[in-house]
Amino acid sequence: MKTIGIVQHTVFSAAGTAVPWVKARGFRSLHRRMSEREPLPKVDEVDALIIAGGEMNVDQEHLHPWLREEKRLIEAALKQGKPVVGLCLGGQLLAEVLGAKVGPRGDWEAGWLDVDLQVKPGLAGFEAPGRLKVFQWHGYVFETPAGATRLAGNAWWPHQAFVWDNLALGFQFHPETTLAWSEECANDAELPKTGHVQSREEILRDGPLHQPPLQRWFERTLEGFLIR
Template identity: 45%
Template sequence: MKSPLKVHYFQHIAGEGFGSCLSYLKAGHAEITATEFFALPVEQPLELEALPEINDVDLLIIMGGTMSVNDEANFPWLKVEKRWIRRYLAQGKPAIGLCLGGQLIASALGAAVSRNRHQELGWTSVTKVGNVPEGTFELPEVFSVMQWHSETFELPKGAVHLAENSVCRNQMYQLGSNVLGFQFHPEMTPEVLQMFLENDEELAVFNGIYVQNEKELKQSPEHCFEQGNQLLNRAIDYVLAKTAC
């Protein structure tokens, strides 16, 4: 890991910070900065120049959120964010997108994001896709992760499909050697999950056979979080090792 590594993250809702990778990056003495889109004044349009200089970012991590990437009317900063992401990725720099973040990368690159047939909320199993090209990011054959989404992304042009399950086919992709997009939440910690569960309005919009109830989620044992957290740490190392950072 480059020292000091300059990590920038895009945060879309209050309370959904860096999750598990904060301590991992701090242990590597990374310099961490953030753009908090949820805190931007509504009456003041976001200018592209207000976002970081691309050359000042060594690693971009795009967090989740409750909005749709398609809802630019209510969240006009989405259009500016996607423009910045396109410019950043055009320089071959490393990026990781988590849930909404994975959808934003896909959307920025022209792939569709739309309602999934089923909502997913809770702990689910995800399966590694077979016959991926040699050298792509290595996944366990089956692993358990936290899901929290209603929409899903199509794969960006040129992306490699890495993971799937029966509820939502596109769970993870890789683009080139520098981009990993997740549909699930590998960064989830007990503390972040508790903050998610405190959002009653968000919970109210989820229902169906693939939605775990609040009581079960509150009782999630700590070992449930470990596999996703370790996966995200490896993903960070992978995109950094594969790029000139």
């Protein structure tokens, strides 16, 4: 039985729809919650990794020392040919491990917003060009790592997803979002005010329309990337 390591950084930012997908596929889940000070999985304990989002940033190792260990885990998994999927903060960690620039853009991208998908033959979810409504919640951004293929972008930030060597799949947005989590974000007292940002009312309005197709797309993408 394949074991998927899931790294969750905070209570607020869970791995969303990835968790029931892993269970539905009959995989074993090795779920580690950094907010509970649980140890990271060892690379030889897992066949693949899903790295969730979080409120901290990649450059805050002084506040969260386990970030160093997590970056080493990601690097070790890739060296052993084990796939890694990174979601928002997870995508930023993945990009940094691969040598790309990661940092603050100066404003925020938040809400149900469009990204334009690029074609990557053989990669589920990216077989044809198209536009996808995704959930965004970030102020930091990554650039596409050298040697990787950029998979998605928009006018606010061109680097929204990438794939590297068919082993690393990084997302700047939150393909794993549940409707409940998007509503939690909308009701956050610290809803971002500047940038590519929807209002609370817009997020609550758009969630029921856009979350179900995003979930179907993400599950199909996971299916193609992690089942080999």
